[in-house]
Each structure stands twice: as C-alpha cells, then as structure tokens.
Amino acid sequence: MQTSTRNRIAAVFAATAMTVGCAVSLGAGSAAAAPSAEFSAHAMQSDGSRSIYIKRNGKVVGAGKWIANGDILRAEDDESDGYYITAVLSTGRDVNTKGKPAPSKVDDAGNLPENKSYTMFVCIGNDSSGLHCSGNYSVKS
Incomplete structure (x- = not known):
C-alpha cells in the first residue's frame, strides 16, 4: 500500500471519528427523542x-x-x-x-x-x- 493511500485512509478514519464524537456531544445520539x-x-x-x-x-x-x-x-x-x-x-x-x-x-x-x-x-x-x-x-x- 502506498503512503498516500495510507494517509487517505487515516484521514477518512479521523474524519469519521470526529463526526461521531461531535454527534454524540451535540446530542445527535438522542435525535429521535x-x-x-x-x-x-x-x-x-x-x-x-x-x-x-x-x-x-x-x-x-x-x-x-x-x-x-x-x-x-x-x-x-x-x-x-x-x-x-x-x-x-x-x-x-x-x-x-x-x-x-x-x-x-x-x-x-x-x-x-x-x-x-x-x-x-x-x-x-x-x-x-x-x-x-x-x-x-x-x-x-
């Protein structure tokens, strides 16, 4: 795997983690309620x-x-x-x-x-x- 591909995968995982973290802290986990x-x-x-x-x-x-x-x-x-x-x-x-x-x-x-x-x-x-x-x-x- 090339370094640039690894970097892209790492960036996608980091962005996903940030999105999930923000959603939980803003109460999106309870959005249905x-x-x-x-x-x-x-x-x-x-x-x-x-x-x-x-x-x-x-x-x-x-x-x-x-x-x-x-x-x-x-x-x-x-x-x-x-x-x-x-x-x-x-x-x-x-x-x-x-x-x-x-x-x-x-x-x-x-x-x-x-x-x-x-x-x-x-x-x-x-x-x-x-x-x-x-x-x-x-x-x-």
Whole structure:
C-alpha cells in the first residue's frame, strides 16, 4: 500500500471519528427523542438583523435573534416546557436559556467588523432529549 493511500485512509478514519464524537456531544445520539418543532425566519432586515422563531404545536415557544445594531446574539424562551433555546452564530458565539426560568432572554454582545456576512441557527431541546435545530440563515454585522 502506498503512503498516500495510507494517509487517505487515516484521514477518512479521523474524519469519521470526529463526526461521531461531535454527534454524540451535540446530542445527535438522542435525535429521535428531540422535541418536534418548526422554524420560521423573518427576512433579513436592511441592517443585517434577523429573527428565527421556534413553534411547537402551532405556538411560538422561543426564538433566536441577531440584532445587528450592537452585534447582539439573543436566545428567547417563552414557554415553561422543560426545553431551552440556543442561538449560534458562525463566529462560534452561542447563547442559551438553559437553567433560566421562562420567559427569559439571554444576550451575548460583542463588536464584530462592520458589513460582514455570517450565518446563525437556533435549537430547542434539553440534556435528556437532545437538540432539534434549524437550518442556517444569513445575517450581517
């Protein structure tokens, strides 16, 4: 076996191990038990802000928001249902309502370079059920 083939096989095994490790740590192993939810996003505003709403049984139970004026990432939990809301920005910034009584809002603000594009997503879940997450949505600073 050539060295380059061995290196490729090793890379595939390493990538698989990382994927499995990430899936387990993010709760994907419990995905079947994750709460059912629907996600709806408002159109991105002219300043780059956006809101992603989480609905369960037809009712809004929380949201993730990017507020461009102030570079604020927000998680909002509107329902005392045992689930928390997480909002994640592509910079690695994340915020959640875990351990907070509903209704609650948790913000993480920090200055970012102006007029840059990012993505964000939101999740609902808890430690025992796993997380159910939206797709990625564009935002701007």
